[in-house]
Amino acid sequence: MKRGKKYNEVVKLVDKAMLYDANDAIDLVQKTSVTKFDATVEAHIRLGVDSRHADQQVRGAVVLPHGTGKTVRVLVFAKGDKAEEALAAGADFVGAEDLIPKIQNENWFGFDVAVATPDMMGVVGRLGRVLGPKGLMPNPKAGTVTMDVTKAINDIKAGKIEYRLDKTNIIHVPVGKVSFGSEKLEQNFQTLMSAIIKAKPSAAKGQYLKSVVLSTTMGPGVKVNPAKISE
Structure with missing residues (x-):
């Protein structure tokens, strides 16, 4: 893959063999961001587990104290009072069975996170x-299957992120x-790291x-010393 001149210059600042302390790594990823826009800083964490085994799954959610810097669109599957509660709490989209053809047939994915009340999971299961493949399925472990839709929406809007292993046992967040x-x-x-260690x-x-x-969007990766990350 051909890299731009700017990338080739900043990549020289990163010692590929070095395991940096977290604070030094964070300083370095900011220095090596090459985009004109405000790039996202991402963490890629490889864990010593085997995600093929149910008892070695690592999945959960955590509210980042300063959010992600991204406006998150929330869809809530709910009916009656819970649908009204979701709208009052600031959900971007609320619906029930009516959302199925919209998502299935029209291929509509104008949302970032889906929340569902437990009684709606029979409907949601049809989707x-x-x-599932888009990582948008509501899940009790992530707090997105709940009767407390107000808390779920508030947490998501405040910067709650979901973490889960991919097939190569890496979490990308x-x-x-x-x-x-x-x-x-x-x-x-x-x-984030405290939550993953506790999990x-x-x-x-x-x-x-x-x-x-x-790393940042389109920027080089900086290795953090895992031995120096504590709970």
Whole structure:
């Protein structure tokens, strides 16, 4: 892949063999951001688990103290009073069975997170094949299947992010924007890492944090020393 001149210049600032302390890594990813827009800072965390086993799954959600810097559109599957509550709490879209053809047939995905009340999961389940692969399926572990729709919406709008393993046992999540500055990014990163460390499955053996890399949109990856990340 051919890289631009600016990228080739900033990549020289990163020592590929070095494991940086978190604060140094955060300073470096900001310095090496090459985009004209306010880039997202992302964490890529490889865990010493095998996601093929149910007892080694790592999945959950955490509210980042400074949010992600992104406006999140929330869709709520609910009826009656709960639908009204969702609208009052600031949901962007609220519906029930009427949303199925819109999503299934019209291929509409104008939302970032889906929340559902438990009684709606029979309806939502019919969308599993389309919502699942996009990571949009409501899930009790992530707090997106709940009767407390107000709390779910407030948390999501405040900067709640979901983390889950991909097929290669890596978690990919945003931790903020370059414009946040080092202090806010570091607080967001530490909050995320504490949640992931606490979510360690009892079946996981050996080194849990295999590798941690921070990067910005289109910027080079900076390795963080996993041994120096604490709860």
